[in-house]
Amino acid sequence: MFTGIIEAMGTLTELRRQGEDVVLTVEAPGLDFSDVKLGDSIATNGVCLTVIALGDKRYSADVSLETLARTGFAQAKVGDRMNLEKALTPSSRLGGHLVSGHVDGMGQVMSRRSSGRAIEYWIKAPADLSRYIAEKGSIAVDGISLTVNAVKGDAFLLTIVPHTAEETTIARWKPGHRVNLEVDQIARYLERLLQGGAGAQAPSSTLTLAKLAQSGFL
Incomplete structure (x- = not known):
């Protein structure tokens, strides 16, 4: 982890x-x-x-x-x-988000532009991963914990501050560059729970979208 x-x-x-x-x-x-x-x-x-x-x-x-x-x-x-x-140790600070290191698929840099001192990138994700990517959610891109600032269809926006650009490979990204994507684990598990273990003989569950919303998850 x-x-x-x-x-x-x-x-x-x-x-x-x-x-x-x-x-x-x-x-x-x-x-x-x-x-x-x-x-x-x-x-x-x-x-x-x-x-x-x-x-x-x-x-x-x-x-x-x-x-x-x-x-x-x-x-x-x-x-x-x-x-x-x-890898994490019990005493490590969790400064980003929980990342497993199991890549879900490849994305592609669509555009790059300066925004003040930051750099903005639009990344296109595979269609089967885009449903797990949410505005202000977390995503790991080439192993870097990043915040999604906007979503348009299968594409999402990253805003990279100077420190992150200097300490990672991000400054080398150009349109067309391919990147490793790992979506937020919580989104994957939540989808599986809502499906009720489709394809497997899962126990009955009373979990619904309404109950998740009432509990503050949606």
């Missing part, structure tokens, strides 16, 4: 084919490796990866066919910059 608050940026230094899968290596001089050990998780551009090898300020991880199919790693190349975050 992660927060979407990026701890450091790293550089992809190696992509090695291992059968149909890939082993990648990321060099990250700005990341604190003092408490990292084999088997730990590091979110890499929003993808939860398991450390299989450690070197001097670098780590390697396996990338499966499933991950290649769902994320931007299929187009990754040596030299690419990566947003990095180590």
Whole structure:
């Protein structure tokens, strides 16, 4: 589990084919490796990866066919910059929102423009994910916890302050750039509850939209 608050940026230094899968290596001089050990998780551009090898300020991880199919790693190349975050600990501050590191799909940058000192981006999401994206809700984009400022159909607006642009890969985004998206987990679970476990033999439930509204969830 992660927060979407990026701890450091790293550089992809190696992509090695291992059968149909890939082993990648990321060099990250700005990341604190003092408490990292084999088997730990590091979110890499929003993808939860398991450390299989450690070197001097670098780590390697396996990338499966499933991950290649769902994320931007299929187009990754040596030299690419990566947003990095180590997994949460019980004493961590939850400064962003709860992020699992399980990417739901790919989005595409539609436009970029300056807004004062900030940068505004419109991102197009896959149609099957757009229903989980709400104005003023949270979304993880390339592992960064961000607030959705507007929604139009399948597209959503991000307003990026200078600090976030400087500490992440966002400043490099241009129209056409593909990004990893992870929608808010609460929205997914809420939908499943409202469906009553469709497709499975779920126990009867008295949960309704009216009751959710009365309780302040809607």
